[in-house]
Amino acid sequence: MCRWLAYSGTPVLLDDVLYRPAHSLIDQSRHSKLGVETTNGDGFGLGWYGSRNEAASGSGTGSGGGGRGEPSVFRDIGPAWSNRNLREIASYVRSPLFFAHVRASTGTAVQETNCHPFRHGRWLWMHNGAVTDFHRLRRDLCLAVDPALFSAIEGSTDSEVMFYLAVTFGLDQDVPGAVARMAGLVERVGKEHGVEHPLQMTVAVSDGDRLWCFRYSSQGRSRSLFHSARPERLRELHPDLAFLRGVDDATRLVVSEPLGDLPGAWHELPEGSYTVSPADDADHHPFWPEPA
Amino acid sequence: MCRWLAYSGTPVLLDDVLYRPAHSLIDQSRHSKLGVETTNGDGFGLGWYGSRNEAASGSGTGSGGGGRGEPSVFRDIGPAWSNRNLREIASYVRSPLFFAHVRASTGTAVQETNCHPFRHGRWLWMHNGAVTDFHRLRRDLCLAVDPALFSAIEGSTDSEVMFYLAVTFGLDQDVPGAVARMAGLVERVGKEHGVEHPLQMTVAVSDGDRLWCFRYSSQGRSRSLFHSARPERLRELHPDLAFLRGVDDATRLVVSEPLGDLPGAWHELPEGSYTVSPADDADHHPFWPEPA
């Protein structure tokens, strides 16, 4: 069980989002309100994309490549709340699209390769939830990963295997479809092993241009997931958060649990749905597993 | 703010005390009930003495020396609850006298040299509490440490300086007196700097033969401290804890907060008092700071 946050919009200093708000993600690492576990101290991670024009001009921060290029990742074991390097990096990095994750292990080893986000090429992936009885399903799920990707699996979490399944099933061509086929495979393999409710997930995934966030569980009782209201509404609610004044209308936060408890600031994603940022015509779309 | 546990009595496997009881210290590291902080994830430590006859015969575990010799210490940063090495050591070490501590930093660096217990020769020391405004008093307190001991200070906590002050003031000759003079100095220096309530402490200290535990605060509102009831009473209350069947009458646990919540199992130490184990004539004695 974990807590995560994904940001997409006007470039901001990570510190403004990660540390400044009341009940920030860093607070949640120690005192989660909605989580299964109140403490998320078993490692953490950041993943961020550079600004497009910075990369283009070559005069800004690095991270090279075309478009926004490959994201940078910073992960460490131990709690986020007392990590000084995290604070330094959050005070330095300004990004238009970033992920942050605090982990609560349920027995899996506490090691960087089990920390989110996971990266593959341009992709970032993070997850809160679980494949039920993963130790029994792990082998069959790993076998379904593209053999060329098998050796990219470095850790022992369900989350990383879910990621490489989604890559296998076409993340590059069709994100919602690839995630649906991943979920479909987990459910099929789970059922073959007699697991009643195999999947429980809230997932964020990005290629640096767009951000997709999914909420789904086999049982229809998914972990919480919220997206922020439109910035003009947030500014009214959070007059204390200076960074909100400068963000454009497409800016959006998606979080495991709300930062602060202002009525109207956060909208819960419905069961079995996903959202895309920058938002397309709808705030959210239905999500269902598909055969892999 | 921290949680600690000190054991003195019949040698037991550390695991029996640290992991098996309901609301064990390891549980408290994640979900403290009485602490100022509910999470104590900023490092932890164990300190233990060998059995006297093992050391004498030379056929048992190491730790050499005369009597029980120097204690062993195992400390690490990161949370206790997910540390596999701690679990291994607790499942291996059998000891008649040991300390365990889980730390919640209030800003001081998370590093092994700030983890308890601290060791000096035969002595172990651990602490829950704080010297108020320690950053302002630190220099004067360090200057009062015996110059020959100054370079033994490796970390940046108030707790370690308190320890070396107690060593300076005669821990080897008179434990309650040395601790009283340490407390007296902290109060005097605090008052010189305009600190109203300079000291808040629960301290455990041992030389391998006896265990002393102190509860005191300048304000008269000390952090909680409890000692266990006599073993026969504990056995009635904890029929599930097998190790209790084998312990003798002198066995005692002193803890920041009770393991489990059985009425009658735990006695709170009064404000301004200390206790010695194996118990002398009284369950506890009054404690007051003295001029250093």
Next chain:
Amino acid sequence: MCRWLAYSGTPVLLDDVLYRPAHSLIDQSRHSKLGVETTNGDGFGLGWYGSRNEAASGSGTGSGGGGRGEPSVFRDIGPAWSNRNLREIASYVRSPLFFAHVRASTGTAVQETNCHPFRHGRWLWMHNGAVTDFHRLRRDLCLAVDPALFSAIEGSTDSEVMFYLAVTFGLDQDVPGAVARMAGLVERVGKEHGVEHPLQMTVAVSDGDRLWCFRYSSQGRSRSLFHSARPERLRELHPDLAFLRGVDDATRLVVSEPLGDLPGAWHELPEGSYTVSPADDADHHPFWPEPA
């Protein structure tokens, strides 16, 4: 590339073997002479069995179970040479059979689950060497692991997969046979992938009663492996090492590279051979891969 040491014989304090000798394993972690890498600073590990009678009487150190029971394991990332907990444990633990390993990663993540020794039930396993192009063979090798064991694989090293292959192929019944079948499988899978010399290994494995050490490579140019001369010879050569005076004739050390450089103290194991301790009729036996 790594360095390792395995001890079998009269119980000794680990410190006597790990730290006291000239060019000890701890020295080798920083200044290996024979290794491919001179520095072995990417994690380390200890594994040790309790003394049989301690476990039987229940009065000694823990580690329970029948016979010598399950071994204890202590592993950490970072260099061995500066690890204080390693020093504490080595000064405390007395054991008749133990493993120590210092690791030099060749790119695999530095994490505890990649540190040796690996443990499964009563078994300990450690390795120096490599499966050539492991990233290409990893999937096929993992698939050959008993499906019931697949989820026991926690890390990403070739060494751990080799271990679970050996368990799969009957370590419980026939150690040299199981290791030979593991080696045979690695060579077959390697050749199917066009790898000319798939395997390079020196392996130590124990069930707590006996110690087996193997030296083999597909190319016939194996990493170095040495066993110690008979204790009477060692005593003549190392009059400074007090612990040698008390060890019986069956005591033996097997090491990646000699501790110290005394002529006559160390015998190199031949290419394609293994040794058993306590020694049986021969000092060593031929070893060849077998079809899995």
Next chain:
Amino acid sequence: MCRWLAYSGTPVLLDDVLYRPAHSLIDQSRHSKLGVETTNGDGFGLGWYGSRNEAASGSGTGSGGGGRGEPSVFRDIGPAWSNRNLREIASYVRSPLFFAHVRASTGTAVQETNCHPFRHGRWLWMHNGAVTDFHRLRRDLCLAVDPALFSAIEGSTDSEVMFYLAVTFGLDQDVPGAVARMAGLVERVGKEHGVEHPLQMTVAVSDGDRLWCFRYSSQGRSRSLFHSARPERLRELHPDLAFLRGVDDATRLVVSEPLGDLPGAWHELPEGSYTVSPADDADHHPFWPEPA
């Protein structure tokens, strides 16, 4: 004993300097040629300043403040060579002035607060060398630190105390003078304690605008220190290093030992001298301790 590198000039990606050159600092962490120790695996650190115009426009990377503002610091225990976060950060950060340091402890605890560079306000400080018998001089040196700064000392190294002494003696007004008075005090205190050659140092210090590097030892046998030749000369010698093509004439590297071994690329600083970057009229100036 340690190795360090300081860069001043045209903003570059840290990766270009830290990882790309032959015998880079990261290589030196494992295989130093000129160091007292060949291995520098006991922690590492980076410190960097933002670009002036980035800070001014507010559109670039963070780190706020006036001028270049406070530097960012990233430090970790464990070896630099296998640290993935270091690699990520070096591939992301572009800076006109940065420090990098790899540490070899001589017994002092391996902890972040003992890693270089040290930061105080706008200042960065790093050091290779030692105060001889520091444990005997530590108290007297700490007492000479401005009492208002005493609590800023978080670790247990001589290097950090030297830094706060230099701050105490006027780093803000006169860098060479403050360092000279620090050195003078160390020599005086050392001699009072009967230490023949109290100081051995190569120090880098910066306020974000300029970089000062000092080489001095009481014995006149200082650790090595080199500065790079003019960029046009470097370009001739290193046609393979693409980043050199874009750097201006004021760009300079100062290093404990040369990157690569091209004749003419590196100039050794003389005994008892310091250098300033951007260079003033002279390549170097004489340096002598002064009374504190």
